[in-house]
Amino acid sequence: MSRGSGRQAGPRAGSPAAPRVDAARLAAYDVLVAVREQDAYANLVMPRLLRERDLGGRDAAFVTELVGGTLRGRGTYDAVIDHLTGRAPDPGVRDALRLGAHQLLAMRVPDHAAVGSSVELVRTRVGHKPAGFVNAVLRRLAARDLDGWMRELDASQAVRTSHPDWVVVELARALGRPEELEALLAADNERPTVTLVARPGLSTVEELGGTPLPVSPLAVELASGDPGAVPAVREGRAGVxxxxxxxxxxxxxxxxxxxxxxxxxxxxxxxxxxxxxxxxxxxxxxxxxxxxxxxxxxxxxxxxxxxxxxxxxxxxxxxxxxxxxxxxxxxxxxxxxxxxxxxxxxxxxxxxxxxxxxxxxxxxxxxxxxxxxxxxxxxxxxxxxxxxxxxxxxxxxxxxxxxxxxxxxxxxxxxxxxxxxxxxxxxxxxxxxxxxxxxxxxxxxxxxxxxxx
Missing domain, CATH: 3.40.50.150 (Vaccinia Virus protein VP39)
Structure with a gap:
């Protein structure tokens, strides 16, 4: 989750001529709201919303990184946000702050684009009143990188790795190897790849394309693209x-x-x-x-x-x-x-x-x-x-x-x-x-x- 290690923003994010809030960021925000308000799962809500709003290619990839990265890093970002605000922002405002924090601390989105789009996002989805507050918080947040904020907060392992304390305790106990705990928590925060299964008698690994995985004789990994575009997946002969x-x-x-x-x-x-x-x-x-x-x-x-x-x-x-x-x-x-x-x-x-x-x-x-x-x-x-x-x-x-x-x-x-x-x-x-x-x-x-x- 270090800055500069994330996916490049879509073409709209960094262009001075582009609107400061775009369809991709609006979609990402709406997924986060559905997760919070409806107990929805992002991996189920997001594909439907992308289809409904006709977002594909780099826009779809940008939404996927915004949503997944923000949810994975939520504990870390909330610790920084709470430190800067001194009070609990309204839920809708916090969702926008989390999105802005992820762009500033873990992606290659320019500061002006991350801050400006977040401010306009709040104006569009929440209202004009909290826009100045969001602007001030994110400008202060942009003054340090993620490592700098973790040092400033003297952050615990749970905050640094964005896991609730009780989850860290349970995972450490289950793992049984204290020396591997940090690697496990880091793996939880890695962007997952798309893995397909070739259902025997219906499809083959070779038919699916991608890279075969040694961990399963039926598995292939897709480096990119929509798995629904694979004929065998679309027809139910294979699956994600x-x-x-x-x-x-x-x-x-x-x-x-x-x-x-x-x-x-x-x-x-x-x-x-x-x-x-x-x-x-x-x-x-x-x-x-x-x-x-x-x-x-x-x-x-x-x-x-x-x-x-x-x-x-x-x-x-x-x-x-x-x-x-x-x-x-x-x-x-x-x-x-x-x-x-x-x-x-x-x-x-x-x-x-x-x-x-x-x-x-x-x-x-x-x-x-x-x-x-x-x-x-x-x-x-x-x-x-x-x-x-x-x-x-x-x-x-x-x-x-x-x-x-x-x-x-x-x-x-x-x-x-x-x-x-x-x-x-x-x-x-x-x-x-x-x-x-x-x-x-x-x-x-x-x-x-x-x-x-």
Whole structure:
């Protein structure tokens, strides 16, 4: 997040003849407001807004950097803003100040363009009254670079790396290697690349273009461009999916089974990325996937994700399933979680979540894993996964559930994922814990459990 390391501004940002607030900055501001007011996810709101406003090319790239960089750096920028203002600005004004701070402290936008466009942005979206205040604050902010402000504030590790204090504590505990914590927090703040998955039997890595990734045999990285412009993605034969999520599905499909292998279950299928990959893998193995989702609007997304492959989608409560016990041969529980393993792609999660959220999430995770173990037949396999490395959500859940069952054993997940090394969980021997700074993936947790035959 040092100045001069960001993306170049679009052509409108630095041109003296351009308006001081443009469509790209207005779009970025509106995404931030939606994230704050509607609990929206930027990676879902932004593509729709870009289409609606006909913003593409360099403008779209500029919006993406403004939104993602501002959300990732929010904690750092707020510390500087609060130091300069001495009071809490109104939420709409703070959003504009954050955008201005990101341009001044982490991008190559000229000072006059960052300050002037932010002032005009406030006039356009908030009103004339706070414009002078924003002008004064950003002019003072521009007097130092980011390192200078961190020294001025004697900033803590949490402020420097733009993570809430409790998140730093939980990540450090989960990591188990104090010497790697700074690298992990830095990796959370890196701009994520676009990773595609080639769904087996429907598309190939070669068809997708881009650069193959060694971490998954199905993954390619796009250096630039709109993934929706790739025909296989547009048609549902491929998708946008982090390589760590791909490995979760591959682990389930690779586990050895004795006897029947016909029915697979994704217990928590929304929004559908893992379900689509599992459906393709199941079809290739002569099996069929049932994708189960509790929320109807997310079930719609699952159906859309499965449009190019075979599989069934149902809506229901995963803790009280409608099917008979012992119905499935393979079951995935990609449990609802804090999402602290995906902070690169969903940086707003770090500001949205609270430590007390674990009080509700962990009992739900236990109940879903228990339900999955009832749903799988004796001899069948359950993969428990989260996009969080937090110990209570990962090793804690598996240990608690195993303690109550004598017919289930934990199997080693590492042999199922030979693509990754140095991935052993520090808290549950046999489980896998991926990390962005080690593996270039989200911090996915994977545990493989088998019911005794």
């Amino acid at each position: 999916q982090d390589a760590g999520s791909q490995l979760v599905a591959l682990a389930l499909s690779r586990a050895a089974l004795v006897g029947r292998d016909e029915r697979w279950l994704d217990l928590c299928a929304g929004p559908g990325g893992k379900a689509a990959l599992l459906a393709a893998l199941a079809t290739g193995s002569g099996a069929r996937l049932l994708a189960h989702e509790r929320q109807p609007h997310r079930a719609v997304l699952v159906r859309q994700a499965l449009r190019a492959t075979e599989g069934d989608v149902v809506v229901g409560d995963g803790t009280r399933p409608a099917w008979r016990p012992d119905s499935f041969d393979r079951v995935l529980v990609d449990a609802p979680c804090s999402g602290l393993g995906a902070l690169r792609r969903r940086p707003e999660s770090r500001w949205r979540r609270r430590a007390e959220d674990l009080d509700a999430l962990v009992p739900l995770q236990r109940a879903l894993l228990a339900s999955a173990l009832e749903s799988v037949r004796p001899g069948g396999v359950v993969v428990y996964a989260t996009c969080s490395p937090v110990v209570e959500e990962t090793a804690g859940v598996v240990r608690d559930v195993l303690a109550g069952r004598g017919d289930v054993r934990l199997e080693r997940a590492e042999p199922l994922l030979p693509e990754v090394t140095d991935a052993a969980s520090a808290h549950l021997p046999g489980a896998v814990q991926l990390w962005p700074h080690r593996h270039g993936t989200d911090a996915m947790f994977v545990a493989v459990l088998r019911r005794d035959a």
